[in-house]
Amino acid sequence: xxxxxxxxxxxxxxxxxxxxxxxxxxxxxxxxxxxxxxxxxxxxxxxxxxxxxxxxxxxxxxxxxxxxxxxxxxxxxxxxxxxxxxxxxxxxxxxxxxxxxxxxxxxxxxxxxxxxxxxxxxxxxxxxxxxxxxxxxxxxxxxxxxxxxxxxxxxxxxxxxxxxxxxxxxxxxxxxxxxxxxxxxxxxxxxxxxxxxxxxxxxxxxxxxxxxxxxxxxxxxxxxxxxxxxxxxxxxxxxxxxxxxxxxxxxxxxxxxxxxxxxxxxxxxxxxxxxxxxxxxxxxxxxxxxxxxxxxxxxxxxxxxxxxxxxxxxxxxxxxxxxxxxxxxxxxxxxxxxxxxxxxxxxxxxxxxxxxxxxxxxxxxxxxxxxxxxxxxxxxxxxxxxxxxxxxxxxxxxxxxxxxxxxxxxxxxxxxxxxxxxxxxxxxxxxxxxxxxxxxxxxxxxxxxxxxxxxxxxxxxxxxxxxxxxxxxxxxxxxxxxxxxxxxxxxxxxxxxxxxxxxxxxxxxxxx
Amino acid sequence: xxxxxxxxxxxxxxxxxxxxxxxxxxxxxxxxxxxxxxxxxxxxxxxxxxxxxxxxxxxxxxxxxxxxxxxxxxxxxxxxxxxxxxxxxxxxxxxxxxxxxxxxxxxxxxxxxxxxxxxxxxxxxxxxxxxxxxxxxxxxxxxxxxxxxxxxxxxxxxxxxxxxxxxxxxxxxxxxxxxxxxxxxxxxxxxxxxxxxxxxxxxxxxxxxxxxxxxxxxxxxxxxxxxxxxxxxxxxxxxxxxxxxxxxxxxxxxxxxxxxxxxxxxxxxxxxxxxxxxxxxxxxxxxxxxxxxxxxxxxxxxxxxxxxxxxxxxxxxxxxxxxxxxxx
Numbered sequence: 001x002x003x004x005x006x007x008x009x010x011x012x013x014x015x016x017x018x019x020x021x022x023x024x025x026x027x028x029x030x031x032x033x034x035x036x037x038x039x040x041x042x043x044x045x046x047x048x049x050x051x052x053x054x055x056x057x058x059x060x061x062x063x064x065x066x067x068x069x070x071x072x073x074x075x076x077x078x079x080x081x082x083x084x085x086x087x088x089x090x091x092x093x094x095x096x097x098x099x100x101x102x103x104x105x106x107x108x109x110x111x112x113x114x115x116x117x118x119x120x121x122x123x124x125x126x127x128x129x130x131x132x133x134x135x136x137x138x139x140x141x142x143x144x145x146x147x148x149x150x151x152x153x154x155x156x157x158x159x160x161x162x163x164x165x166x167x168x169x170x171x172x173x174x175x176x177x178x179x180x181x182x183x184x185x186x187x188x189x190x191x192x193x194x195x196x197x198x199x200x201x202x203x204x205x206x207x208x209x210x211x212x213x214x215x216x217x218x219x220x221x222x223x224x225x226x227x228x229x230x231x232x233x234x235x236x237x238x239x240x241x242x243x244x245x246x247x248x249x250x251x252x253x254x255x256x257x258x259x260x261x262x263x264x265x266x267x268x269x270x271x272x273x274x275x276x277x278x279x280x281x282x283x284x285x286x287x288x289x290x291x292x293x294x295x296x297x298x299x300x301x302x303x304x305x306x307x308x309x310x311x312x313x314x315x316x317x318x319x320x321x322x323x324x325x326x327x328x329x330x331x332x333x334x335x336x337x338x339x340x341x342x343x344x345x346x347x348x349x350x351x352x353x354x355x356x357x358x359x360x361x362x363x364x365x366x367x368x369x370x371x372x373x374x375x376x377x378x379x380x381x382x383x384x385x386x387x388x389x390x391x392x393x394x395x396x397x398x399x400x401x402x403x404x405x406x407x408x409x410x411x412x413x414x415x416x417x418x419x420x421x422x423x424x425x426x427x428x429x430x431x432x433x434x435x436x437x438x439x440x441x442x443x444x445x446x447x448x449x450x451x452x453x454x455x456x457x458x459x460x461x462x463x464x465x466x467x468x469x470x471x472x473x474x475x476x477x478x479x480x481x482x483x484x485x486x487x488x489x490x491x492x493x494x495x496x497x498x499x500x501x502x503x504x505x506x507x508x509x510x511x512x
Numbered sequence: 513x514x515x516x517x518x519x520x521x522x523x524x525x526x527x528x529x530x531x532x533x534x535x536x537x538x539x540x541x542x543x544x545x546x547x548x549x550x551x552x553x554x555x556x557x558x559x560x561x562x563x564x565x566x567x568x569x570x571x572x573x574x575x576x577x578x579x580x581x582x583x584x585x586x587x588x589x590x591x592x593x594x595x596x597x598x599x600x601x602x603x604x605x606x607x608x609x610x611x612x613x614x615x616x617x618x619x620x621x622x623x624x625x626x627x628x629x630x631x632x633x634x635x636x637x638x639x640x641x642x643x644x645x646x647x648x649x650x651x652x653x654x655x656x657x658x659x660x661x662x663x664x665x666x667x668x669x670x671x672x673x674x675x676x677x678x679x680x681x682x683x684x685x686x687x688x689x690x691x692x693x694x695x696x697x698x699x700x701x702x703x704x705x706x707x708x709x710x711x712x713x714x715x716x717x718x719x720x721x722x723x724x725x726x727x728x729x730x731x732x733x734x735x736x737x738x739x740x741x742x743x744x745x746x747x748x749x750x751x752x753x754x755x756x757x758x759x760x761x762x763x764x765x766x767x768x769x770x771x772x773x774x775x776x777x778x779x780x781x782x783x784x785x786x787x788x789x790x791x792x793x794x795x796x797x798x799x800x801x802x803x804x805x806x807x808x809x810x811x812x813x814x815x816x817x818x819x820x821x822x823x824x825x826x827x828x829x830x831x832x833x834x835x836x837x838x839x840x
Contacts, residue, residue, distance in 0.1 A: 315727075339729075358724050359721065360720045361716060361717065376709075380708055
């Protein structure tokens with residue numbers, strides 16, 4: 001079975017899964033997965049969020065052990081207790097997040113933790129000459145023209161990704177796992193990466209390639225294996241595959257999301273928020289849309305499509321290069337978060353733990369943080385004056401908090417999210433940006449948060465809604481714009497769109 | 513204080529009190545011990561002396577508390593205090609002939625306070641514009657300001673103060689040293705500022721999480737710069753009082769004061785990571801340090817041992833806070 005088309009001694013490994021299952025508490029993340037990944041080919045692995053893809057990656061990377069079942073490499077049973085075990089068996093994973101140290105050279109990064117040593121005057125010292133010689137040889141072997149002495153911080157993201165793969169290759173793997181290697185790359189750099197992947201395939205390395213981008217599959221993969229809800233949904237040769245076949249495998253029979261009855265939105269008047277030609281070079285280009293009073297506009301797109309970046313830029317948290325933003329007809333382009341707040345905008349950020357809340361402060365203080373100016377127009381403030389705003393949000397949003405004076409860090413994820421929302425509702429905003437409001441909260445809290453958003457829209461709030469879960473965007477929004485690689489590529493009516501269609505638009509755009 | 517009260521009720525009220533107000537309890541125990549063991553500790557003259565010494569450092573410590581809560585630090589307060597004294601002395605020397613004593617002194621003090629504020633504020637702006645950490649910026653000022661102070665005086669004490677100027681640092685009002693009034697006023701003002709103004713709340717938010725505060729529409733650099741500016745102004749006030757007390761503007765005065773100030777703030781329970789701390793706690797820290805130095809001197813403990821003990825106290829206070837954090 002071994003691939004003999006290459007002159008190299010390195011041959012690809014045969015990777016087999018036999019009824020591999022992973023259970024977390026009550027949740028079955030991966031169920032009875034059995035498949036054979038033939039050596040020396042590029043195997044794409046697809047599946048939406050929560051399909052069991054990441055579980056599979058973690059098992060192969062030695063991060064977790066399967067609850068049941070076996071993984072075999074070249075016919076030998078394996079159990080990866082640590083990443084080191086996985087390396088030993090010839091399985092190396094390149095994770096989505098880069099793990100290079102920016103202030104060190106390429107060569108040092110590649111051999112980090114196993115620097116070549118030499119004896120000088122009876123002392124073991126780092127053999128820099130050998131390190132850079134080996135690194136250069138490795139880079140050249142892979143067809144990369146990079147100076148091993150260069151610092152990682154001087155490289156583009158694409159070059160860094162390539163160095164990451166070179167580092168993985170220095171372990172001489174039989175199976176190389178690439179987890180969404182293109183998610184942060186521009187088109188030109190994707191080509192650099194693909195050239196490298198093809199070269200590695202020629203050398204006989206078995207490659208597992210995880211991606212969300214449909215068009216990449218047809219360009220780089222030989223086969224495509226799909227997971228759905230922790231189950232094996234099928235595997236096809238790319239030569240026989242079509243985009244619609246793969247989408248069908250990913251989603252199966254999908255039920256329409258249940259939506260509450262929403263009143264029709266009056267789009268005849270002037271929009272509350274209008275964005276026109278907004279551009280930040282290399283991040284998003286020419287983004288235009290408008291939101292009306294009482295309307296929830298969903299922004300759909302894959303990770304890295306530019307959804308969060310657009311919202312942050314409108315809110316003044318990041319700079320923009322071109323375009324304009326108007327709120328209620330007043331131009332507020334290139335503002336600061338403070339000015340946007342004064343103009344009536346609110347923003348609940350996607351990572352609430354890191355930037356949405358001040359964890360050391362109390363729930364009380366966090367609920368008043370954005371509205372201090374409104375509560376205390378003269379600058380002087382008392383707990384008593386804040387109390388009304390705090391009590392109102394705790395009651396309206398049903399925040400479960402035993403003692404508002406204790407640090408907000410003691411609350412559950414869902415309740416913390418409600419505090420972030422309550423903090424902004426206290427400013428009585430006209431427009432709210434909800435960035436991943438359902439991330440990391442339980443099902444019940446998620447329902448409550450959606451109810452809050454609908455309820456506020458009913459009262460006249462205009463909202464932008466972003467979620468990685470496309471089902472949620474379909475459910476919550478009144479209208480959807482689809483972003484792909486920093487551009488708006490489509491506008492949809494969620495009541496007339498299926499999940500499969502939306503997913504396809506996010507992945508490849510309407511033209512194909 | 514409200515957060516401390518909200519701790520779980522324990523079985524023993526004494527233990528509960530100790531958990532809620534650890535430093536307060538320790539300070540009371542220390543004072544009782546010193547009253548009985550150190551001869552002369554409880555005398556009125558000694559108490560006023562402790563208060564006067566503590567006041568000069570405490571005025572700065574209240575400002576430092578706000579700066580540390582905002583997530584910054586200022587190492588230049590000792591040098592800043594020396595500089596302020598020299599500026600006042602120099603202005604007095606230049607203007608006393610033409611304008612008379614009181615007016616010359618007033619102009620000198622105003623100028624010193626304005627310069628102190630401007631220096632502090634620009635440390636914040638340096639952080640904003642050039643991303644220079646306040647640690648580095650104030651480390652530079654730590655040496656530079658002392659140099660400038662000595663350049664102003666020419667290396668000798670400037671004894672150009674008008675008659676009656678010594679009242680500020682050394683005088684008594686209704687039997688209590690004048691600096692104590694300034695100290696109490698500063699405490700009240702900073703306590704009010706941190707707890708009852710928008711600015712104070714913003715300081716906590718900015719120090720607790722800069723990005724969250726920025727995304728909440730708080731002007732984080734203005735808040736940090738203002739905190740540093742206020743500290744700079746308070747440093748100048750204290751520096752003026754010190755100069756008045758010793759009767760001259762001297763470039764070498766208040767050496768090492770920054771460490772005492774930061775120690776008092778930390779003993780008071782303020783976190784160096786920012787976002788946490790109380791002006792009240794710093795008051796306890798200042799009194800605690802004042803009592804322990806005075807007590808040790810009265811007990812004839814050698815100066816070298818005093819340094820060691822003070823080091824131990826700083827470490828012990830931080831450990832205590834960490835342990836309390838865990839059991840709360």
